[in-house]
Every structure is written in structure tokens, then in C-alpha cells.
Amino acid sequence: MADKSNDPAAIWQTMIGEMEKGFNAFANQAMASPEFSKVVNQVGGVTAGAQKQLGDLMEKYLVSMNLPSRAQMVSMAERLQSIEGQLNEIKAMLHQAQQNSGGSDDGVAGARPPRTRRPPSAGGEQK
Amino acid sequence: MNAAAGLDLASIPDRIHSEVQRAIQRSIKGVEYFSTSGPSLGSTPKDILAVRGTMNLYHYRPVADEIYRVPILIVMATTNRGYILDMVPGQSFIEFLLKRGYDVYMLDWTAPKPEEKSLRMEDYVLDFIPDCVRRVQRDSGETDVTVIGYCFGGVLSLLYGSIFADGPMKNLICFTTPVDFREMKLFQNFSDRRYFDVDKLVDSVGNVPPEMILSSFEMLRPASRAASQVQLWDNIWNDEFVKSYRMFDRWATDTLPLAGEYFRQTIKELMWDNKIYNGTMSVGGRPVDLSRIKVPMLHAVAEHDHIVPYDAAKALIPKIGSADKEEVILKGGHVSLVAGANAIKRLWPKLDSWLGERSI
Numbered sequence: 001m002a003d004k005s006n007d008p009a010a011i012w013q014t015m016i017g018e019m020e021k022g023f024n025a026f027a028n029q030a031m032a033s034p035e036f037s038k039v040v041n042q043v044g045g046v047t048a049g050a051q052k053q054l055g056d057l058m059e060k061y062l063v064s065m066n067l068p069s070r071a072q073m074v075s076m077a078e079r080l081q082s083i084e085g086q087l088n089e090i091k092a093m094l095h096q097a098q099q100n101s102g103g104s105d106d107g108v109a110g111a112r113p114p115r116t117r118r119p120p121s122a123g124g125e126q127k
Numbered sequence: 128m129n130a131a132a133g134l135d136l137a138s139i140p141d142r143i144h145s146e147v148q149r150a151i152q153r154s155i156k157g158v159e160y161f162s163t164s165g166p167s168l169g170s171t172p173k174d175i176l177a178v179r180g181t182m183n184l185y186h187y188r189p190v191a192d193e194i195y196r197v198p199i200l201i202v203m204a205t206t207n208r209g210y211i212l213d214m215v216p217g218q219s220f221i222e223f224l225l226k227r228g229y230d231v232y233m234l235d236w237t238a239p240k241p242e243e244k245s246l247r248m249e250d251y252v253l254d255f256i257p258d259c260v261r262r263v264q265r266d267s268g269e270t271d272v273t274v275i276g277y278c279f280g281g282v283l284s285l286l287y288g289s290i291f292a293d294g295p296m297k298n299l300i301c302f303t304t305p306v307d308f309r310e311m312k313l314f315q316n317f318s319d320r321r322y323f324d325v326d327k328l329v330d331s332v333g334n335v336p337p338e339m340i341l342s343s344f345e346m347l348r349p350a351s352r353a354a355s356q357v358q359l360w361d362n363i364w365n366d367e368f369v370k371s372y373r374m375f376d377r378w379a380t381d382t383l384p385l386a387g388e389y390f391r392q393t394i395k396e397l398m399w400d401n402k403i404y405n406g407t408m409s410v411g412g413r414p415v416d417l418s419r420i421k422v423p424m425l426h427a428v429a430e431h432d433h434i435v436p437y438d439a440a441k442a443l444i445p446k447i448g449s450a451d452k453e454e455v456i457l458k459g460g461h462v463s464l465v466a467g468a469n470a471i472k473r474l475w476p477k478l479d480s481w482l483g484e485r486s487i
Binding site: 007009012013016017019020023024027028031032033034036037038040041042044051077081084088089091092095096112113114115116117118119120121 | 142146174175176177178189191192193194195196228230240265266267269312313316317319321322323324328332336339346347348349350351354357358361480483484486487
């Protein structure tokens with residue numbers, strides 16, 4: 001078996017791993033300081049505010065171009081989602097009705113197996 | 128062998144040959160990597176039982192001839208997608224449970240829409256989870272339900288279990304669930320109340336964008352993304368490594384936004400006031416007391432979890448009122464505890480042996 005301590009590929013991988021650990025540990029120490037929190041939150045607050053303003057501006061631009069507004073698109077998506085939800089409800093009800101009648105279906109979701117399973121220690125060998 | 132240098136001279140030609148082969152493979156596979164989309168995830172057959180806003184309830188189709196009486200409802204973390212538990216065949220926790228004879232449902236989340244920014248903890252704990260439990264009962268025909276919560280899904284499950292202590296939860300399993308938020312040291316510092324104006328943030332953005340959530344996770348290990356890309360290039364000749372890298376990378380970057388009010392509550396009540404740990408938490412006016420949870424409980428935690436450090440999770444089991452409770456510490460990190468090769472060897476068999484006898 002090749003000696004790992006002389007394998008350049010293994011040395012490289014170990015080095016990357018150690019560098020990663022070392023940098024993470026160093027960064028974690030730095031990030032634990034209150035100064036770090038202060039700076040990050042100042043920058044984060046400004047960025048979030050700028051993003052919000054940009055979003056508002058874009059919305060006004062879309063309206064002026066006679067394109068559907070975000071609110072209209074969201075409303076349309078909501079209606080679609082509501083229709084999808086109702087279809088799923090109908091599907092689940094049909095599935096339930098089929099189960100109750102004991103019939104088999106087209107293989108989409110077959111009849112449920114019996115709830116009689118026992119763990120290996122309680123009821124013999126596990127299937 | 129050259130003893131002085133510790134070199135096996137006879138192996139050098141083979142080594143050079145192997146490295147040249149890998150270099151060629153890297154070039155070929157590197158092109159493939161950028162021209163293909165990666166494995167299809169979350170493909171275990173399932174039926175969608177309900178979709179309501181951010182809430183999605185799936186039922187996975189049983190595969191065993193005989194299943195355990197008590198169905199399982201998995202409550203996913205609100206920050207991430209549920210397919211971490213259903214990666215690809217052979218590496219899917221869901222598939223494992225189905226093959227072992229469990230009846231599995233999952234409460235998964237989609238991105239809350241701008242109109243859902245007002246969702247609060249109350250909506251999750253007093254509405255979404257109980258609604259899904261009722262639907263599981265109706266669909267399975269069983270009264271009892273085992274609840275499994277992953278990460279913050281575990282926190283929501285605890286709140287639910289404490290408030291609805293009289294049933295119908297039969298067993299509770301939490302994976303890497305924090306209760307002592309003081310011990311999430313870096314998150315504490317990121318959200319230091321002296322500098323972090325959560326009201327201003329939520330009031331200005333509505334829902335907290337996924338990029339912000341992802342950055343806060345990545346900041347915990349800032350060198351890891353760069354290092355993982357170097358490792359990818361090193362191993363790009365290895366199809367299995369690349370497949371695994373793509374699965375986990377896709378999931379990790381597929382972070383969900385968080386509903387604004389829910390985020391505000393999480394910061395104020397958990398990160399700042401540590402209310403669950405202090406026993407002062409209430410949801411919708413209903414007090415949360417973990418000692419009211421008397422059902423069998425298993426808490427699985429990871430030895431090297433950088434997101435939920437053990438110190439933040441270890442207080443959970445002592446606070447639970449059940450006589451049948453167990454904490455299991457397994458090797459691995461926050462994600463490798465539940466998915467991937469490590470989980471297949473450690474967590475999944477442990478969970479099966481614990482849950483099987485409590486599911487009849």
C-alpha cells in the first residue's frame with residue numbers, strides 16, 4: 001500500500017482540509033466580536049433598504065410600460081394555486097372513496113397494505 | 128522502497144499513469160458537469176394531499192406488503208426543502224422508511240408569497256401542523272400519529288406537542304433541534320439586539336429573502352464553499368463524488384425565504400429572549416411547557432453540528448416530561464446526520480429499531 005504521507009494528492013487534500021478548518025476557526029473568532037455584528041448589521045440594513053427601493057421603482061416602471069403589475073401576477077398565481085389545491089383535494093377524496101370501496105385503480109396509488117406489521121423482535125422476521 | 132525518503136519508487140509510474148488518467152477525465156467530466164443538470168431529486172412516488180399557501184402535505188406510496196399501524200408525519204424545517212430526506216434511490220430516508228414498512232407523510236414548505244408575510248408562529252403551530260395531523264388521520268384511518276421534526280421543524284413539533292399534549296401525537300422524534308438559543312453563539316452575534324434592527328428589516332422587506340438566510344448559514348463556515356469547489360475539481364473524475372456534491376449543493380442553495388412576522392418572532396422570542404428554554408414561551412396565548420410532552424421521544428443530534436451546536440440541543444431531553452425518552456449523539460454534521468452515507472449507516476437503522484416497536 002502506498003505511503004499516504006508521501007502521496008502528493010493526499011498531501012494536497014489534507015492541506016486544503018486543514019486550511020479550511022483553520023480559516024473557519026479564525027473567521028468564527030472574528031465573527032464572535034460585537035464589532036463584527038455592528039458592521040454587518042449596518043451594511044445589511046442599508047442593502048435591504050436599497051433592495052426594497054429598487055423593487056418599488058421596478059413596479060412603477062412596469063405599470064408605466066402597461067405590463068401586468070406584480071400584484072396582478074400574484075393574484076393570477078394565487079387563483080391557479082387555489083385551483084391546483086382543489087384538484088388535489090378532489091384527487092385525495094377520490095382516492096379515499098376508492099379505498100373505502102376496496103377497488104383497485106389504475107396503478108397511480110394502489111390500495112393500502114394492511115397495518116399489521118410488527119417489528120422483528122416483536123413478531124418474528126422482518127420482511 | 129527508498130527508505131530515507133519513505134518513497135515507494137516502484138509505484139511512481141503507476142501513480143503518474145493514474146494522475147494523467149484523472150487529468151484527462153477531469154477535462155471530459157468538467158465539460159459534462161456544466162452541460163448536464165444533475166440527478167433528479169425527491170422522486171419517490173407520492174401524492175399531494177393538500178396545498179394551502181406555503182403548506183404542502185405529501186403522502187408517499189407504501190412499498191411494503193404490510194405496514195406499521197401508526198403513520199409518520201415529517202415536519203420539515205421552514206428554511207429548507209424536504210427533498211433532503213428524499214435525495215435519490217438508495218440515498219433516501221423516505222425510501223428507507225417505506226421499505227421498512229412505515230406509512231410516511233411529509234409537511235413540506237414552499238416559499239411564502241409576499242401576501243403571506245404576516246404568517247406567525249401561531250399559523251404554523253396552531254393551524255398548519257394540526258391541519259396536517261387531521262388530514263393524516265383521515266387519510267390513514269388511524270388516530271395515532273408519530274411526528275418527526277427536522278431542525279426548526281423539530282422546534283415547531285415541540286411547540287405543537289406541548290400545546291396538544293393530550294393527543295393525537297403518539298411518538299415524537301426530533302433531529303438536531305435547538306432549545307437553548309443562547310448557545311447558538313454565532314447566530315446570537317449576528318442577531319445581537321444592540322445592532323440588529325429586526326423590525327426595520329421585516330418592515331422593509333416583508334418576507335426575509337432566501338439569500339439572507341443562505342448567507343447566514345454560509346457565514347458559519349466561510350471557507351467551506353471555496354474548499355468544496357476545490358474538492359469538486361479534484362474529484363470531478365469520480366462520478367459518485369460529483370453526484371453527491373451536486374445533490375447536496377443544490378439542496379443547500381435551495382433555501383426558502385421566511386415569512387416576515389414569523390422571522391420577527393423567532394428573533395425576538397427565541398434568539399433574544401430564549402423563551403422555550405426559559406419556560407416563558409406561548410403561542411397564540413397558549414403556554415408552552417415541554418414537560419407536558421409525555422409521549423415516547425427520541426432526539427438525534429450530531430457531534431459536529433455547526434448550525435445547531437450540541438450545547439444548544441442538549442437541554443431538550445431533560446425538559447421533556449416523558450419517562451420514555453432518549454438522546455442519541457451520532458457522528459456527523461447537521462446535514463450528514465440525516466442524509467448521505469453517514470446517515471444510512473448510523474441514524475436510519477437507529478431510528479428504525481427505536482420506532483418500530485413504538486408503531487404497533
